Amino acid sequence: MTDSATLSRKFSSKVEDHLRQIAKLLEKHRLVEIMVNRDRASPRHDLIESLVHRQHLVELQLKLRSLHPADIAFILEALPLDDRLLVWRQMQDAQGGGVLLEVSDAVRDSLIEILERPALVRVLGQLDADDLTELAEAVPEDVLTEVLQSLNARDRDWLQTTMAHAEDQVGHLMSQDVLTVRENQRVEQVLWLLRGRNDLPPNTDSLFVVDARHLLKGILPLRALLLNDPQTPLVELVLTDSVVFNATDNADDAARAFERYDLVSAPVVNERGRLVGRLTVDEVMDYIRAESEADVLNMAGLRGDEDLFAPIWDSARNRWLWLSINLCTAFIASRAIGLFEATITQIVALATLMPIVAGIGGNSGNQTTALVVRGLALGEITPANTWHLVFKELGVGLLNGVAWGATVGLFAYLLYWNLPLGGVMAAAMLLNLLLAAAMGVAIPLILHHLGRDPALGSSVLLTFITDGMGFFIFLGLATVFLL
Amino acid sequence: MTDSATLSRKFSSKVEDHLRQIAKLLEKHRLVEIMVNRDRASPRHDLIESLVHRQHLVELQLKLRSLHPADIAFILEALPLDDRLLVWRQMQDAQGGGVLLEVSDAVRDSLIEILERPALVRVLGQLDADDLTELAEAVPEDVLTEVLQSLNARDRDWLQTTMAHAEDQVGHLMSQDVLTVRENQRVEQVLWLLRGRNDLPPNTDSLFVVDARHLLKGILPLRALLLNDPQTPLVELVLTDSVVFNATDNADDAARAFERYDLVSAPVVNERGRLVGRLTVDEVMDYIRAESEADVLNMAGLRGDEDLFAPIWDSARNRWLWLSINLCTAFIASRAIGLFEATITQIVALATLMPIVAGIGGNSGNQTTALVVRGLALGEITPANTWHLVFKELGVGLLNGVAWGATVGLFAYLLYWNLPLGGVMAAAMLLNLLLAAAMGVAIPLILHHLGRDPALGSSVLLTFITDGMGFFIFLGLATVFLL
Numbered sequence: 001m002t003d004s005a006t007l008s009r010k011f012s013s014k015v016e017d018h019l020r021q022i023a024k025l026l027e028k029h030r031l032v033e034i035m036v037n038r039d040r041a042s043p044r045h046d047l048i049e050s051l052v053h054r055q056h057l058v059e060l061q062l063k064l065r066s067l068h069p070a071d072i073a074f075i076l077e078a079l080p081l082d083d084r085l086l087v088w089r090q091m092q093d094a095q096g097g098g099v100l101l102e103v104s105d106a107v108r109d110s111l112i113e114i115l116e117r118p119a120l121v122r123v124l125g126q127l128d129a130d131d132l133t134e135l136a137e138a139v140p141e142d143v144l145t146e147v148l149q150s151l152n153a154r155d156r157d158w159l160q161t162t163m164a165h166a167e168d169q170v171g172h173l174m175s176q177d178v179l180t181v182r183e184n185q186r187v188e189q190v191l192w193l194l195r196g197r198n199d200l201p202p203n204t205d206s207l208f209v210v211d212a213r214h215l216l217k218g219i220l221p222l223r224a225l226l227l228n229d230p231q232t233p234l235v236e237l238v239l240t241d242s243v244v245f246n247a248t249d250n251a252d253d254a255a256r257a258f259e260r261y262d263l264v265s266a267p268v269v270n271e272r273g274r275l276v277g278r279l280t281v282d283e284v285m286d287y288i289r290a291e292s293e294a295d296v297l298n299m300a301g302l303r304g305d306e307d308l309f310a311p312i313w314d315s316a317r318n319r320w321l322w323l324s325i326n327l328c329t330a331f332i333a334s335r336a337i338g339l340f341e342a343t344i345t346q347i348v349a350l351a352t353l354m355p356i357v358a359g360i361g362g363n364s365g366n367q368t369t370a371l372v373v374r375g376l377a378l379g380e381i382t383p384a385n386t387w388h389l390v391f392k393e394l395g396v397g398l399l400n401g402v403a404w405g406a407t408v409g410l411f412a413y414l415l416y417w418n419l420p421l422g423g424v425m426a427a428a429m430l431l432n433l434l435l436a437a438a439m440g441v442a443i444p445l446i447l448h449h450l451g452r453d454p455a456l457g458s459s460v461l462l463t464f465i466t467d468g469m470g471f472f473i474f475l476g477l478a479t480v481f482l483l
Numbered sequence: 484m485t486d487s488a489t490l491s492r493k494f495s496s497k498v499e500d501h502l503r504q505i506a507k508l509l510e511k512h513r514l515v516e517i518m519v520n521r522d523r524a525s526p527r528h529d530l531i532e533s534l535v536h537r538q539h540l541v542e543l544q545l546k547l548r549s550l551h552p553a554d555i556a557f558i559l560e561a562l563p564l565d566d567r568l569l570v571w572r573q574m575q576d577a578q579g580g581g582v583l584l585e586v587s588d589a590v591r592d593s594l595i596e597i598l599e600r601p602a603l604v605r606v607l608g609q610l611d612a613d614d615l616t617e618l619a620e621a622v623p624e625d626v627l628t629e630v631l632q633s634l635n636a637r638d639r640d641w642l643q644t645t646m647a648h649a650e651d652q653v654g655h656l657m658s659q660d661v662l663t664v665r666e667n668q669r670v671e672q673v674l675w676l677l678r679g680r681n682d683l684p685p686n687t688d689s690l691f692v693v694d695a696r697h698l699l700k701g702i703l704p705l706r707a708l709l710l711n712d713p714q715t716p717l718v719e720l721v722l723t724d725s726v727v728f729n730a731t732d733n734a735d736d737a738a739r740a741f742e743r744y745d746l747v748s749a750p751v752v753n754e755r756g757r758l759v760g761r762l763t764v765d766e767v768m769d770y771i772r773a774e775s776e777a778d779v780l781n782m783a784g785l786r787g788d789e790d791l792f793a794p795i796w797d798s799a800r801n802r803w804l805w806l807s808i809n810l811c812t813a814f815i816a817s818r819a820i821g822l823f824e825a826t827i828t829q830i831v832a833l834a835t836l837m838p839i840v841a842g843i844g845g846n847s848g849n850q851t852t853a854l855v856v857r858g859l860a861l862g863e864i865t866p867a868n869t870w871h872l873v874f875k876e877l878g879v880g881l882l883n884g885v886a887w888g889a890t891v892g893l894f895a896y897l898l899y900w901n902l903p904l905g906g907v908m909a910a911a912m913l914l915n916l917l918l919a920a921a922m923g924v925a926i927p928l929i930l931h932h933l934g935r936d937p938a939l940g941s942s943v944l945l946t947f948i949t950d951g952m953g954f955f956i957f958l959g960l961a962t963v964f965l966l
Contacts (some may be wrong), residue, residue: 015743016862023867070743078863080871102743194709202745204706205688222705223687226677259772260498260553260585262685262765264747281764282745288768289742292775293857299782300853300942301846308858309871312878316886319850319879323843323887330842331894337835344827344834351827351834352820355841355950359813360806363784367802370783374776375791379499380561384506388563388792395795396802403799404806411814459783467838 015071029056061090069098077107080309096123106307129155130175133162170254171247174268174277177201180210188230203280205264216275258284333468340475358470361432362463368440369458397437401430428474498554512539544573552581560590563792579606589790612638613658616645654730657751657760660684663693671713686763688747699758741767812947819951823958841953844915845946851923852941880920884913911957919949
């Protein structure tokens with residue numbers, strides 16, 4: 001790849017290479033630091049070493065200057081806290097704002113926390129109103145107020161409008177850099193207008209057509225300007241059946257629309273049909289990524305985004321909510337065992353086998369839950385097909401229950417040469433898998449109908465039921481049939 | 484939203500409305516069907532009802548004709564199998580190809596399975612070579628061969644080239660519709676060239692500049708054509724520091740680059756720097772969505788994408804792999820309990836408490852694993868920072884172990900008024916959480932170094948260890964200190 005390698009300097013598809021180079025620089029820097037500290041006594045060494053020392057920092061500064069803000073953001077995320085601050089300090093103020101926009105929420109918080117207030121104000125002062133909206137929630141109130149004073153009235157208004165929308169609304173994600181034209185113009189006039197500009201806003205694939213009251217009339221794809229004769233009247237080229245978002249639309253729906261219709265940008269209107277902003281694919285892609293990462297972390301019982309190198313105390317706190325909920329459910333489930341301590345004393349094999357019944361029930365139920373949660377997120381589960389889904393999952397539960405019940409029953413029999421014990425094990429497994437299937441559908445549906453996010457908590461609730469009831473069914477059957 | 488509502492007919496951000504309308508039509512259709520079947524005896528009714536019957540189908544056809552293929556795909560996914568086939572049959576052949584492209588893998592398989600061979604060949608015949616690549620793996624070999632015969636030699640070559648790349652390589656996702664220009668032209672000439680075309684390929688935000696040997700020299704953003712004077716030589720406008728992908732690049736890296744640099748399209752070259760194709764944001768967005776959904780489903784123990792309304796047998800099979808793995812690990816872990824049956828007979832409270840130690844260990848370890856898996860996926864975990872991460876997670880484990888160990892120890896004491904039992908519980912909890920932290924980092928790192936996907940199986944392995952060792956530590960300590 002000789003030719004194309006020379007093409008990409010500032011941009012790289014393998015940002016890991018930059019990270020490796022910077023890590024190496026930091027290591028050298030730290031080595032020198034250690035040597036300086038050791039040789040404190042000898043003043044002769046000091047000068048030489050502080051020169052070497054500074055040389056590494058200069059090298060670091062040069063390296064950083066050549067990088068895209070998104071790459072610097074990536075590198076900061078991969079560095080432990082002290083290195084992160086060291087690298088940040090070598091950056092220029094002008095880069096800082098772009099980097100803050102690109103880092104993950106958790107790392108952004110860590111940077112804002114350690115930055116001195118004047119430095120933070122300086123960095124934020126480099127950003128426009130659209131960018132500030134993205135950062136506003138992470139910035140301390142008083143710093144934000146100070147930064148706002150340097151904005152003009154229009155930008156301040158914009159910031160307040162977008163911030164008034166919830167984080168999952170289109171109005172929160174839209175940007176204000178719209179280019180509008182009037183329907184009564186010709187291609188030529190628009191081309192002249194554009195040539196008078198220095199640049200177009202990023203991700204501009206269309207201009208928006210409005211009337212005198214700024215009501216949206218349609219969109220004009222840029223390609224139409226390129227493909228058609230300059231004399232063509234715009235009215236022949238304007239698309240009126242394209243996607244338009246309302247500022248109060250749900251961002252998930254908007255993201256789905258971008259995926260379905262392969263959009264690059266789309267107009268956003270208010271409730272009266274007035275054009276208020278523009279939604280672009282880069283914002284949507286960031287939104288999708290953030291949402292899917294939040295889902296994965298939530299499923300693993302993390303409350304939110306966590307900095308890989310967060311201080312121990314912050315990390316621990318991020319995990320306590322779900323650990324404490326799990327502890328409560330585990331305690332309650334264990335009381336189901338407590339009910340049957342007398343049975344266990346007589347047949348101690350039950351204690352060995354009971355985690356299997358509970359565990360497989362939980363696994364199987366979580367499979368169902370994951371499908372239902374995804375179906376709900378996509379809007380594919382409707383009142384019309386819910387029963388279909390319930391019967392299908394019960395069918396799968398029955399099939400699995402018979403197959404796996406027989407398997408574990410056989411194992412239990414072979415292990416203890418006790419046929420009734422094997423039978424109880426098989427029956428408990430079947431019942432727990434049927435329960436898991438029913439609950440696997442019911443729990444996310446109920447959470448959804450209560451207006452809660454089914455991705456949050458479905459799994460914990462399900463495991464609670466399959467554990468508790470798994471113990472109860474197994475030990476209950478054993479008490480009835482084996483004693 | 485009066486004005487803008489009239490704007491969007493074919494496109495909608497709320498595809499659920501279409502689904503509801505179609506579900507209603509299907510319901511009416513089915514009601515009539517039931518009535519017809521009931522009144523079989525009376526020939527007089529028959530005619531009227533079959534007319535009503537047909538009327539609903541015509542209404543359905545009209546409705547489908549007005550929808551975007553992506554919306555039809557969504558609707559098919561949300562319908563049980565028999566309704567799905569009924570709706571598919573009301574569609575025009577020309578729509579079928581687009582719909583097959585948009586449905587999820589699992590639903591695509593279900594449709595291809597039920598379609599008659601000639602119908603499938605007809606539908607696939609509507610697609611171009613780029614689209615066929617996407618479907619090729621799902622289509623039976625002989626059908627594909629038949630469809631390929633209708634392609635011209637160039638398209639056949641293209642299909643073979645892209646199919647030769649692995650599914651997670653850029654070469655598999657790229658499309659062939661590139662527009663190229665030469666560096667020695669002027670803006671005016673390119674504008675003339677474009678006006679001679681009917682349309683541009685979707686997501687075209689730049690043209691690619693190549694030399695006589697088709698080696699990539701740079702990219703020419705469309706905006707440069709609009710913003711600059713027609714007399715400007717292209718050489719002044721060509722960007723040479725933009726992102727270029729190699730056909731063998733990893734698709735995950737490419738997706739990250741699209742996100743980082745907010746790309747809409749980028750050139751793809753072969754190992755000699757020759758332009759071979761183009762990667763676009765819509766493909767990348769589909770890839771990101773598919774990957775993140777696969778992650779969520781894998782974490783829940785599903786092997787792959789599953790049709791919400793798959794036949795019971797297919798669903799059950801999709802779940803067996805992980806259920807059987809879980810069953811094996813649960814059995815082995817339960818043998819740890821089996822070692823201490825004598826201890827449990829003497830202190831039956833241990834049987835009640837042991838699932839708590841194992842469960843909280845598993846939860847805590849899975850939190851660590853989720854962070855490490857994400858860090859590895861982002862490339863943020865390097866040899867330089869691994870030890871930092873290990874110490875941080877051990878620190879969190881220690882903190883959590885002391886806090887939660889004390890809590891559960893106290894509970895155990897209060898439940899059984901047995902102080903040594905509380906002490907053993909607390910110690911076992913602390914040890915298991917430390918083990919969970921160490922394993923939570925180690926397991927995904929080891930899987931990663933072995934070249935395996937750490938998202939697959941980390942959680943199962945971890946739970947196996949925290950369960951088995953949780954039982955072993957708790958019952959072992961109890962045997963030593965309580966008997």
